[in-house]
Amino acid sequence: MHSRSVHWFRHDLRLRDNQALAAAAEADELIALFVLDDALLEGCRSGAPRVRFLLASLEQLAKDLEARGSRLVVRRGDPASEVARLLDETKADRLCFGRSYAPAALRRDERVRAVATKRGVRVVETRDHVVFESRDVLSQQDRPFAVFTPYRRAWLRAFEAEPQIPLRAPKLPPTPAGVDSLPLPPPPASPIELPVAGEAAAARRLSRFLERSVADYARSRDFPAEDATSRLSPHLRFGTISARSCVHLAREIAAIDPKAAKGANKWIDELLWREFYCAILKENPHVTRSSHRSEYDAIEWNDDEEGFRAWCEGRTGYPIVDAGMRQLATTGWMHNRVRMIAASFLTKDLLVDWRRGEEFFYRSLVDGDPASNNGGWQWAASTGTDAQPYFRIFNPVSQGERFDPAGRYVRRFVPELEDVDDRFVQRPWEAPSPPRDYPAPIVSHHERRIQALRRYEAARERGGRP
Numbered sequence: 001m002h003s004r005s006v007h008w009f010r011h012d013l014r015l016r017d018n019q020a021l022a023a024a025a026e027a028d029e030l031i032a033l034f035v036l037d038d039a040l041l042e043g044c045r046s047g048a049p050r051v052r053f054l055l056a057s058l059e060q061l062a063k064d065l066e067a068r069g070s071r072l073v074v075r076r077g078d079p080a081s082e083v084a085r086l087l088d089e090t091k092a093d094r095l096c097f098g099r100s101y102a103p104a105a106l107r108r109d110e111r112v113r114a115v116a117t118k119r120g121v122r123v124v125e126t127r128d129h130v131v132f133e134s135r136d137v138l139s140q141q142d143r144p145f146a147v148f149t150p151y152r153r154a155w156l157r158a159f160e161a162e163p164q165i166p167l168r169a170p171k172l173p174p175t176p177a178g179v180d181s182l183p184l185p186p187p188p189a190s191p192i193e194l195p196v197a198g199e200a201a202a203a204r205r206l207s208r209f210l211e212r213s214v215a216d217y218a219r220s221r222d223f224p225a226e227d228a229t230s231r232l233s234p235h236l237r238f239g240t241i242s243a244r245s246c247v248h249l250a251r252e253i254a255a256i257d258p259k260a261a262k263g264a265n266k267w268i269d270e271l272l273w274r275e276f277y278c279a280i281l282k283e284n285p286h287v288t289r290s291s292h293r294s295e296y297d298a299i300e301w302n303d304d305e306e307g308f309r310a311w312c313e314g315r316t317g318y319p320i321v322d323a324g325m326r327q328l329a330t331t332g333w334m335h336n337r338v339r340m341i342a343a344s345f346l347t348k349d350l351l352v353d354w355r356r357g358e359e360f361f362y363r364s365l366v367d368g369d370p371a372s373n374n375g376g377w378q379w380a381a382s383t384g385t386d387a388q389p390y391f392r393i394f395n396p397v398s399q400g401e402r403f404d405p406a407g408r409y410v411r412r413f414v415p416e417l418e419d420v421d422d423r424f425v426q427r428p429w430e431a432p433s434p435p436r437d438y439p440a441p442i443v444s445h446h447e448r449r450i451q452a453l454r455r456y457e458a459a460r461e462r463g464g465r466p
């Protein structure tokens, strides 16, 4: 019997190593669908850099599909209504997609599944966004993990037992005639220069990273002035590369080049943090609104609009924080070490609710991801699972001096510090002649540290943890 399937692209904008696409490609005809959901394009949490990167990735995906005799069918609207309409129009008998894990996406997928099954359409859901899902890696008590180190151990054991070999791109059957598609909308204006989008660009970036940088990754990944990390996060976010391919190739390098093994294994650990936070979000959907550890819901936060604005605009007077926030504004990306320092500063020095920072990051980041962003913020705010202990508070000056000793990073984004001597570049207010056009610190770290400790301790007492 003649078969027809729909592959619904979401955060898997690639042809290679895409199990849902491979399942859909087994049919005689294939409709490769993307639904432009207004929540994605214009929702309160959408941001211009990420929408631009998404549209550029879709443009490239459309070209890649055409080169293989297929095409991208673009529709706009509510995904459940649009999928229902397409299934009615085309009489497709199979709907394939890779599973999502964020609460809003799970609700959406539930509705899409319902419209498909109501029409007697077979739904095929696959594991393409992560290597392992939350229930694939369980503790000895058969529970999902809440702490990273044992999770990592169990993950690696599971991988050894069931090595995940990435798939090749499937041969694509033709698209049925007469299926309408909308043009992609023009991208929103934004002055940010984005990384090159698309599957080929992601693969090139990965090869370059594995050839040039991975060997030294364990040492250099914490130094923001160095170009030492893969910068693959926007690609992993939209699935122009799979985490499976990344782990697979990094393990290959580790096996053939002993000098690169330490760095490659450290890099795999970072990919496992991504998997860990996806699992945490899937199993604990409340983290999108409240603290993972409920005792910290009682923290008294400051209503400090002026401080929040200064933080957003990179005018706190602490160079490493300001450089990070300006890197975010001008590139849509921020180095991981600096994300930790900036998030710590907002929550522990300004005592502003982590949810405000999380939202600001989410809107500003090209790689803004519900699971990793939430996990990173709750880690820095000490409210999350396996988070930074609340009493270990980053000092923005000593963090700067340790990870950017000559001020190469801060000077790149804060030109006001150009002429400040290296010794004072992370504490310019102590320089013999401080730069006139750079603000003095908006708060005293030492005072705020003591206040933060009091607030956290009070919350723990109220929450029943003396």
Ligand SMILES: Cc1cc2nc3c(=O)[nH]c(=O)nc-3n(C[C@H](O)[C@H](O)[C@H](O)COP(=O)(O)OP(=O)(O)OC[C@H]3O[C@@H](n4cnc5c(N)ncnc54)[C@H](O)[C@@H]3O)c2cc1C
Pocket (backbone or CB within 6 Å): 221, 229, 230, 231, 232, 233, 234, 236, 237, 267, 270, 271, 272, 273, 274, 275, 277, 334, 335, 336, 337, 339, 340, 343, 361, 362, 365, 367, 368, 369, 370, 372, 373, 374, 375, 376, 377, 380
């Ligand atoms: C407050 C805060 C917010 C964050 N928000 C996001 C976010 O919205 N989206 C996002 O992808 N990452 C987020 N991260 C994690 C991390 O900062 C970025 O993934 C990393 O900086 C991306 O750069 P890279 O691709 O060069 O990373 P690499 O060092 O090359 O790491 C490879 C990949 O591993 C994953 N990864 C690395 N570190 C982490 C981590 N700590 N947690 C989860 N995954 C990680 C990413 O997918 C990354 O692309 C956040 C971290 C913090 C502290």
